[in-house]
Amino acid sequence: MGRPTRVAAASLALLMSWVAEAGVPEILLVIRDHLFFPSTLEIPAGVKVRIVIDNQDSTPEEFESYPLNREKVISGNSRTVVFIGPLPPGEYPFFGEFYPKTAQGKVVVR
Amino acid sequence: MFLDSVLLILQEILEAALLLSVLLAVNLQLGAQVSEARQLGGLWYAAAICCGILGAAAFAWAMPTITGWFNDVGQEVTNAGMHFVIIACLYVHCRLLRKKADSERMRSLGAGLTLITVIALAITREGSEIFLYLRGISGGPSGVTSAVLGAGVACGIGVSTGILLYFGLLSLSRRAALRVGLALLSLFAGNMAAQAVQLLIQADWIPYSAPLWDTSGVLQEYTITGQLLYALVGYEATPSLIQVSSYLGAMLLIASTPLFRQHWWSGKISA
Numbered sequence: 001m002g003r004p005t006r007v008a009a010a011s012l013a014l015l016m017s018w019v020a021e022a023g024v025p026e027i028l029l030v031i032r033d034h035l036f037f038p039s040t041l042e043i044p045a046g047v048k049v050r051i052v053i054d055n056q057d058s059t060p061e062e063f064e065s066y067p068l069n070r071e072k073v074i075s076g077n078s079r080t081v082v083f084i085g086p087l088p089p090g091e092y093p094f095f096g097e098f099y100p101k102t103a104q105g106k107v108v109v110r
Numbered sequence: 111m112f113l114d115s116v117l118l119i120l121q122e123i124l125e126a127a128l129l130l131s132v133l134l135a136v137n138l139q140l141g142a143q144v145s146e147a148r149q150l151g152g153l154w155y156a157a158a159i160c161c162g163i164l165g166a167a168a169f170a171w172a173m174p175t176i177t178g179w180f181n182d183v184g185q186e187v188t189n190a191g192m193h194f195v196i197i198a199c200l201y202v203h204c205r206l207l208r209k210k211a212d213s214e215r216m217r218s219l220g221a222g223l224t225l226i227t228v229i230a231l232a233i234t235r236e237g238s239e240i241f242l243y244l245r246g247i248s249g250g251p252s253g254v255t256s257a258v259l260g261a262g263v264a265c266g267i268g269v270s271t272g273i274l275l276y277f278g279l280l281s282l283s284r285r286a287a288l289r290v291g292l293a294l295l296s297l298f299a300g301n302m303a304a305q306a307v308q309l310l311i312q313a314d315w316i317p318y319s320a321p322l323w324d325t326s327g328v329l330q331e332y333t334i335t336g337q338l339l340y341a342l343v344g345y346e347a348t349p350s351l352i353q354v355s356s357y358l359g360a361m362l363l364i365a366s367t368p369l370f371r372q373h374w375w376s377g378k379i380s381a
Contacts, residue, residue: 048318059246060173062239066331069348070312072185073242075174081182083314098246100114 024050024083029063031055031074034099041107046086054079061103065094068107085109111247115260116267117337118243122236123268124341126162129232129298130155131276133225136291139284140207158226162233169234170241183313190313192231193306197299197360199224199231204295204367271338288373294342296364301344303360304353311350321348 029051030037043049055061055074063082064071074080084092087109096103134155169176177185203224206217240261247257279287310316326347329336339345344357364370 048314050314060242061246062242067326067348069308069346072312073173073177073239075177075242076246078174078177079182080177080185083312083318086318088320097118098243101111 024048026050026052029053029105031057031061031096031103033057034059034061034096034102036094036096036103036105039105041105043085043087043107043109045089045109048083048085051082051084052079053082060098062097063094064097065092065107067092068094070094071097112256112260115243115247115257116264119240119261119264120268121337121341122239123264124271124338126229126232126236127268127272128275128294128342130159130229131272132279132291132294132298133229135276135279135287136295137207137225138280139287139291154222154225155229158229159233161226161230163237165230165234166237167241169238170245173238173242180313183315186309186313187315189235190306190309192235193302193309196228196231197302197306197363199227200295200299201363201367203228204292204364204369207369285373292364292370292373296361296370297343299364300357300359300361303356304344304346304349307353307356308346311352316352319350319352322351322354324348 025043025047027041027043027049029041031053034057041051053063053072053074055076055078058076060073060075062071062073068084068087070082070084072080072082084107087107089109092107092109094105094107173185175184176188180187203221206221206224244257244261248254279291282290307316311318324347329339329345329347331337331340331345331347336345336347346353349357365374
């Protein structure tokens, strides 16, 4: 799978699916080659969101965001969950603390 | 890579280093006053640090499993639990350090064990991230040497800062040192409580609430000053109401101990 295809696949996966039992929208964030896919997550304002972080690298990474007050280690080749919101509109940058040069992204709340 | 490693590891080390130096200074200053405190010699601290490092390695090793607990929020819940145990042990430690009692041996043992737990858990929490980071880097594409070098430099800076605080406290009069030291311990407990609550919000165990204030325009958390204040007193630019109230609650818990009252409110120090 070429990079554009992979990015497209990741973007597709971003399509929010409502978790039936909890009623909390879920969004997928992939870590690959120490980068976030997609690097911009768009979520609606005033809604709690469950971010499923899928680390496809073999090395651990730490999802961190100062404006979101979030910090969580994701082991290599594993998935985990971080809840954010409900948030007012705005931009909330996040980064991978272990590879901050490349692993950068933001949550855009509209 | 070098600078990233220094900053990341320093961030993890600072909190434990500062806590350790405050506990050392307080116990030393109390030593002249409280006989059992004198017995909390270097061995207790060495044991605490060793337990902490072992705990950090074990926590890092078990991280993939722990993360999966409680529907993928095991990391937050376990960490929050450690924070609460730290607060509880700090409280008991302060209570036991007050003055002579009938069963001095038991008191001394209790004070030592709670001290070990506080320090070991503080090191476990922060140290596990260092282990994970270094393991991650060693499997990464490049920069292993600079990362390890960065770790060394960060250790140096962290330990030096702790030593600086320790001697800073000792340079004060005994009364002032105890006052400042105890105040820092109560702020540390507040910091732990606020962090624990934050983790439980992240895990969705406590409902989210909007920040009470936003001081990121004045002081960003990621600056050096921000990090130092975070390590020392738990500075956060956008805390929520429940974080602020749990911070105050834990602070008051430590401030309610006879030891604290004796040095802060009674005006004179009994011999």
